[in-house]
Amino acid sequence: MLRWAAIAAVALLLALLPLYGDAVTIQYGINALLVAVLAQAWNILGGFTGYASFGNSTFYGLGTYGTAIAMAQFGLPFWTGLLLGAALAMLCALLVGIPILRLRGPxxxxxxxxxxxxxxxxxxxxxxxxxxxxxxxxxxxxDTLFYEASLALLAAATLAVAWLSASRFGMGLIAIREDEDAAAVMGVNTTLYKVVALVLSALFTAVAGGIHAYWITFIDPASAFDSTLNVRMVIMTVFGGPGTVLGPVVGAFILSAIYEALASSISTAAALFFGIVIVLAVIFMPRGLVDLGWGFRRMGPRYLLETVRQYRL
Amino acid sequence: MKRLLAMAGATALLLGLSGAAMAQGKTITLGAAVQLTGSLANTGRYYRDAYQLAIDAINAKGGVKVKGESYKLALDLLDNESDVNLGVRQYVQLVTRDKVNFLLGPFNSNDALDDSSVAEKYEVPMVEGGGASGQIFARGYKYIFGTLPPADEYYRSTVEMLGKLDPKVRTVALVAADDSFDVSVAKGTRKLLEKAGLKVVVDEQYRENSGDFSSILSLIKSRQPDAILWSGHEPEALNFIRQAKSLNANPKYFYSFTVGVPTADFRTALGKDADYAFGMTPWLPSERLTDEWFGNAAAFATLYRQKYGYDPDYHAASAVADVETFVKAIEAAGTLDPKTVRDAIAKVDFHCLYAHVKYAANGQIDLPQTVIQIQDGKLVAIYAESLINKPLYPIPPWDKRG
Known part of the structure; x- marks a missing residue:
């Protein structure tokens, strides 16, 4: 109960940010929230089933272009653009997912x-x-509109994942991650489950792309289909805790903050230090921040050594 | 609960970071987010150095006079790390948190496209010398001004010169990359060629950043145009020349590049193979270009080299013109009010070390390109309205060079 109240309080604090934050904070908020959506969306397939998708930057690009084409070429309103982008991305996910997700492994x-x-x-x-x-x-x-839209999208994505983690469907996804053969034997239609997860992931990713396109006002293929964005989704999810509800969001917020702090203080070496943070994270908390939190509560600093031993790093 | 506290703490931390307000005495602060690191840093440095040099020179001569009071100029420069999202955020920071008076631009058309939206949103004038794409000035924005010449006019002086050379060029191969800037160049050049009565026998577009020109070069070999007019980016220009040499693909008389030729990197990378290449530049450090603060362009170039250890090119000169535009406009307006200064910028009309600065209705200046050629490893000005130096023409084919 207390926990939900606290989450609601943080959400309210974030929602009211435009009232007390300045313009720079809102700009920063838009970026951080959108990246968190991308991490959360990647988590749906990557975190729960363990299937790493490098196609999410494609869904992002399609969402971007759907919105841009609708608004710039046909003068349609923003929400129509978002719908078009989401439809394109989900269709793409379906077309790619059905043949490829029948296969197992890498x-x-x-x-x-x-x-x-x-x-x-x-x-x-x-x-x-x-x-x-x-x-x-x-x-x-x-800019307030973009901020609130991004926040609403993150809330929707997080609620979807929260529902997922408690639902039969989510259990099926986890079963696929743990042992796909066993899952199939128990009656999980593995291909269907994986494709639905991918389509859901594409939906949130594409809407994030659409919001970003309208906010930045100019897009081209190189910026829309940026594959480094996909790498960031993976890093942030793994950093926060894949397969958890709040892990990717926390991971995205913290890494965005670290990146921002490094960028404004020691800009030339920022990329290097960012890399070091990631390496340390992978060595000492390969199962993410959320797991680190649980582990510390259970056994204190010994958790770090335990994970190093357990994963033979 | 602890976890949530940590989360809230992290959020607060990330929101509270970056930038404290600048002190505002009798100063006018110009803000810019420029590529100081990352993939575009090599050109971004021109803007950092030229902005600073111009501001120092103006302050040394008494700064800016606003209604009899004298103000010093200050620069608030941020590094956008060649990241467009970061750049947009930094411009918002400059306007809202650092409260700079006016904005200078970043390098690169795509950055200017995004960043000019911030200027327009907050109605603070931005004068940029780093983006030439017509898209920046075709949106009907009121607060963006540019000092690079329009892309579709790049080949105007070259085509004019070709009409005066002997033997006469009649057929042309047009090769251009598919990005915004080069598509504009190709479009404008087609019109210029049509007007001059030249026939385009090869008209090829290539994918940006692709290094392979073999199919275009074999097309050129088979159709034998008199001239090649090429448009793209510097690394691609290097590839084009290397591959033309190895395939011995030659136009009959002439080839020219929109970029690369004026830079020292181009000449060092190609060595002797850079010879004969024609190119263009909107600016050369000539003594004929006089300037209120630096004396003339040649003196500016010497000072710049002394201070920073490398030669300025048109990016640097264009950046100086941006700063000087603000000085002229603020003095004419007699106020620091952004809207009044914006109207004054639209009316400025002065000569400086870069060019004759006068903005068209869309906010971009018009500036003829000077045709240049590399002759024996040296850059030689060839043509601007009339012949300046004798061109080495026709260009000898690759297999006939010593």
Whole structure:
């Protein structure tokens, strides 16, 4: 009970940020919240089933372009753009997921690796998408809208994951991660479960892309289908705790803060230090921050040594 | 509970970071977020150094006079790490938290496209010397001004010169990358060629950052155009020349590049193979370009080299013009009010070490390119409205060079 009250208080504090935060804080908030959505969305498939997707930057790009095409080429309202982007991304997830997710193991990761490069090349040759020149979206002065939209999206994604982790469907996903054969024997339609998880993941990722497109006002294939974004999703989820409800969100917030602090204080070496933080995290808490929290409560600092021993690092 | 406290703490920490307000005495602060690290840092440094040098020179001569009072200029420069999202956030920070008076631009068209939206949103004028793409100025924004010449005019002086050279060029191969800037160049050049009565026999677009020109070069070999007009980025220009040499693909008389030729890197990378290449620059450090603060462009170039240890190019000169634009506009406006200064910028009209600065209705200046050629490892100005030096023309084919 106390726990839920605290979560509600934090959510309220974040929701009211535009009332007491300044413009820079809101800008920072938009970025951090959108990245947290991406991590949370990646968590749905990557964290629960253990299937690492490198296709999420593709869904992000499709969401970006869906919104941009609707608004810049057809003058449609923002929400129509978001719908179009989400529809495109979910369709793509379905088309990619059905054949590839029938396979087990690393094939899925390999097959999704090239996806964003392929779609970026495709978009760069489509007139309706502005070819490689990019598209310009109309300017709006309402940064509060972007902030609240990002926050609402993160809330929706997190609630979806919370529901997932308690539902039969979520149990099925976890079963796939732990032992796919056993899951199949117990009557879990593994392909269906995995595809649904991927489509759900694509939905949230695409909407985040759409919000970002309208906020930044200019997009081109290189920025929309940026594969380093996918790497960040993975890092943030793994840092926070894959397969948990709040892990990816906490991971995204903390890593965004570290990145920001490093960028403003020691900018040249920022990338290097960021790398060191990640390496330390992987060595001492390979199961994420959330697990670290539980472990510390159970056995104190000995947890760090335990994990190092357990994973033979 | 503890976990949540930690979470709230982390959130508070990340929200409270970055930037304390700048002290505001009798100073006018110009803010910019420039690429000081990351993939574009090599060109970003021109902006950092030129902004600072211009501000120092202006302060040394008494600063800016606003209604009889004298103000010093200050620079609030942030590093956007070649990251567009960070750049946008930093410009918001400059306007809202650091409370800078006016904005200077970043390098690169894509950055300027995103960052100019911040200027427009907060109605603070930005003068940028790093983005030439027409898209920046086609959005109807009122608070963005640019000092790089429009992309579609890049080949105007070259085409003009070709009409005066002997033997006459009649057929042309047009090769351009598919990004915003180069598509504009190609579009404008097609119009110029049509007007001059030249025939385009090869018109090829290549994917940005692709290093392979073999199919385009074999097309050139088979159609034998008199001239190649090429547009793209410097690494691609290097590849194009190396591959043209190894395939011995030659136009009959002439080839020219939009970028690369003016830079020292281009000449060191190619050595003797850089010879004969034509190019263009909107700026050369000439004594004819006089300046209120630096004397002239040549004196500026010497000072710049002394201070920073490398030669300025048009990026640096364009950045100086941005700072000087603000000085002229603020003095004319007699106030620091952003809206009044914005209107004054639209009306400025002065000569400086960079060019004749006068903004068109869309906010971009018009500036003719000077045709240049590398002759025996040295950069030589060839043509601007009339011939300046004798070009080495026609260019000898690769297999006939010593």
């Amino acid at each position: 094939y899925f990761a390999i097959a999704t690796l090239g996806l964003s490069a392929a779609l970026s090349a495709l978009v760069a040759n489509l007139d309706i998408a502005g070819r490689n020149i990019g598209l310009i979206l109309p300017l709006t002065r309402n």
